[in-house]
Every structure is written in C-alpha cells, then in structure tokens.
Amino acid sequence: KAGVTQTPRYLIKTRGQQVTLSCSPISGHRSVSWYQQTPGQGLQFLFEYFSETQRNKGNFPGRFSGRQFSNSRSEMNVSTLELGDSALYLCASRDLTPTSGGADPYEQYFGPGTRLTVT
C-alpha cells in the first residue's frame, strides 16, 4: 500500500495570509491526526478526524481548523498566519476498522510532513 502523502511538501507564506495543507491517508485508514513540530515546542497534537468528524482537539487557537472528506482525505487550514506558525506539520493515519484483519489501531503511520515557513 502507498504510505501517507502530504501536499505540498514546502510552503512559504506571509503573515496574515491563510494556508491549507492536505493529507491523504493510507488506503483503508479512516482516522487522520495532525501534529505540529517546532524546535521550541516539539511535537504537539492538533486534532484527529474519523469518519468526517473531529473526535479530539489539541490546545491550539481557533485559527487552526481541519476537516475530513468522505474518502478520508483531510485538510487543515491556518488563517491569519503568524511567524510562530512556522513549523513542520505532520499528518498520521491509523486503521480503526476491526474487520481489517491484523490491523493495529494503536499504530499511527506518519507522512513526510509539510514544511511551512511564515515570513
């Protein structure tokens, strides 16, 4: 199976702009989580979606939002960008379907990330 894919891989934006990042999970995986990675704060959970519903949310301002489509692809949006939003944004998927045979719901598979630079 193909792995988790994220687009774009690199992005440069200006303060005040908004940005949309995309994540395609592994085929058959219906759960998608987003994380922000920065040198200062490390890896922090943003949110998780399952079957188009947000089921968990981290401690980020409302400028950070996300959604999931019926094909399990997910997008996250950051509005009114700030310099501190510069980070590597990682997406992870996992298989929560009990009938998948051998699926381990505890294992999350990460994509390569989108490197966002805000100037």
Add this chain to the structure above:
Amino acid sequence: AQSVAQPEDQVNVAEGNPLTVKCTYSVSGNPYLFWYVQYPNRGLQFLLKYITGDNLVKGSYGFEAEFNKSQTSFHLKKPSALVSDSALYFCAVRDGIYNQGGKLIFGQGTELSVKP
C-alpha cells in the same frame, strides 16, 4: 495528565557499541507507550510499542525497549549501533484510550549520533 520525558537531548555512541535512549513516563492508568524515529526531512517512523504483556518489546531495525513499571521507564535499546541509526528519536504515550482518540503525547526527542 499523561506525559513522557526524555532526559537526554543527545546521545553519542561508537558504531558497534550498545545504545540506550532513555524515556520516563507519567500516566494515570495503564500506559500505552511508543518509540518513533525521525530522519532528516522525513516524517516519523514507528519503531515499537508497549501495550501489555512482556516487559521486553522487540521492534523494527533491531531495536527493543524495556518497560519498567517500578521505575516508570521505557528505555530504547539496541545491542550494536549502526551509523545509519543516527537520527532523532521520540518516546510517546497515548492520551486517552482506544476509540476515544489517537492523540499521542511526545517527549522532546533525543538526537542519536553514531560515529564510525
């Protein structure tokens, strides 16, 4: 609140020597612990997990981890380090239980450097 700590920012070992990357945890209830590795400009790769069962967990690329409940530790180990093991290693704990979220809480990471 669940948390993990990686007390060492960097670990240096010589190729062929055993390596240990330390992790301690603080959880309420049973811990669900993970190790991930990150190579430059790459996402995280899953190495191994402890959910329940044997305290010694074997994972990918020859890595293993020892769960110690009394010391609340989950150290990552490898008997013989390779230069290609040089990377950033993260310990993580699951926040919440299965079917109530996939949120992982990560440690700050430990940079492993293996010299020839």
